[in-house]
Amino acid sequence: MKIRNSIKSLVKRHRDNRVVRRKGRIYVINKTNRRFKARQG
Known part of the structure; x- marks a missing residue:
């Protein structure tokens, strides 16, 4: 899981x-x- 500033990208x-x-x-x-996962905040 990626932890990102910009979720939109x-x-x-x-x-x-x-x-x-x-x-x-x-x-x-x-x-x-299922490999496309991200979290923000």
Whole structure:
């Protein structure tokens, strides 16, 4: 999982990426290709 300042650039890498907010943190998750994961905050 990448911890990044800019989540928007990681969302654009794959068309199935989703931005999810959990417990004050912002995550990028992908159900089809699970290697695209990121966290912010």
